[in-house]
Amino acid sequence: MPKNEAQFSLEExxxxxxxxxxxxxxxxxxxxxxxxxxxxxxxxxxxxKHRAGVDLTDQLQSAPHFAEVFNQxxxxxxxxLKPDQHSSELPRFxxxxxxxxxxxxxxxxxxxxxxxxxxxxxxxxxxILDYLLGKTAGVNFDIFAFVLLILGVLSAAxxxxxxxxxxxxxxxxxxxxxxxxxxxxxxxxIGLGILAIITKATxxxxxxxxxxxxxxxxxxxxxxVMGLGYLGGMMVFPTKLR
Numbered sequence: 001m002p003k004n005e006a007q008f009s010l011e012e013x014x015x016x017x018x019x020x021x022x023x024x025x026x027x028x029x030x031x032x033x034x035x036x037x038x039x040x041x042x043x044x045x046x047x048x049k050h051r052a053g054v055d056l057t058d059q060l061q062s063a064p065h066f067a068e069v070f071n072q073x074x075x076x077x078x079x080x081l082k083p084d085q086h087s088s089e090l091p092r093f094x095x096x097x098x099x100x101x102x103x104x105x106x107x108x109x110x111x112x113x114x115x116x117x118x119x120x121x122x123x124x125x126x127x128i129l130d131y132l133l134g135k136t137a138g139v140n141f142d143i144f145a146f147v148l149l150i151l152g153v154l155s156a157a158x159x160x161x162x163x164x165x166x167x168x169x170x171x172x173x174x175x176x177x178x179x180x181x182x183x184x185x186x187x188x189x190i191g192l193g194i195l196a197i198i199t200k201a202t203x204x205x206x207x208x209x210x211x212x213x214x215x216x217x218x219x220x221x222x223x224x225v226m227g228l229g230y231l232g233g234m235m236v237f238p239t240k241l242r
Contacts (some may be wrong), residue, residue: 006079008032010055013081017053018044025051028070030081037074055081094169102164105169109162113232116159116189117225119152124222127215146200149218153193156225160186189224192217 008025013032023036024044035041035052044052068242070077098105123145131142163186167179196217204210 006032007082008079009082013055014053018042018049023191025078026050026052027055027057027081029057031070031077032079032081033070034076034078035074038072039074052082081085098169105121106166109159109166110232112159112162115155115230116152117153117229119148120193120218120221120225123148123152124218127218145218146197149172149193149196149200152221152225153197156186156190156193160190176177177232182228185228185231189221193221194222196221 013025013027016023016025018036018041023034024041026033026035040046041052050056073074126141126145126148130145134141163182198213199205199210199214
C-alpha cells in the first residue's frame with residue numbers, strides 16, 4: 001500500500017452517503033471508491049437498491065456486473081479500509097483461482113441451473129407427447145421422459161452445489177429471503193425427483209395409481225424448476241427495488 005494512500009474506517013465512509021450534497025463513497029473488497037460523479041449513483045442511491053456510505057462487497061459480487069465498473073472515468077479510488085476494518089476474505093487459493101478465471105466467481109451457478117430447467121421441462125413435454133401420440137407414433141416417449149428425469153435430478157444436485165459455492169463466495173453464506181426459498185424448493189425438487197425415479201425404475205408405474213402419481217410428480221418437478229428460475233431472476237433483476 002502506498003504510504004500516502006488514505007485509510008478509512010467504516011464509520012468514516014458512512015459519512016459519505018451522497019445525501020444532501022455530500023460526496024458518495026462505497027467500499028468494494030476493502031477499497032474505497034468515490035462514485036459522486038456517476039449518474040448511476042445520484043443522491044447516493046444506485047437503482048433504488050444500493051446505498052452509498054457502506055461496504056457493498058457482498059452485494060456487488062452478486063450483481064450483473066463486476067469490478068470492471070470501477071474503471072469508469074467518473075469513478076475514482078480514494079483510499080482503502082483500515083487493516084482492522086477489512087472484510088472477511090476468501091482462502092488465498094480461491095483468490096488466486098478467481099484472479100486467473102474470474103468467470104468462476106459468478107458464472108458456474110447461472111450456467112448450471114439451465115440444465116435441470118431444460119431437462120425437467122422437456123421430460124414433462126415428452127410425457128404429454130406419450131399421452132397424445134404414444135400409441136400411434138411408434139416412438140417410446142415415456143423412456144425419453146425417464147432419461148430426462150434422471151438427467152434433470154442429477155443436474156439439479158450439481159446446481160445446488162454451485163449454488164452453495166455462490167452463496168459462500170458472493171454472500172459469505174448469508175441467506176437473504178429469496179435464497180432461503182431457493183434452497184427449500186431445490187431440496188424439495190431433488191427429493192421428489194428421486195421419488196419419481198424410484199417409482200418408475202421399480203416398475204410401480206404399471207399400476208394405475210402409481211402411474212398417475214408418477215405423472216403428477218413430473219408435472220410438479222417442471223413447475224418447481226420454473227419457480228426456481230423465477231426466484232433466480234428476481235435476485236438478479238428484482239421487480240421491487242428497495
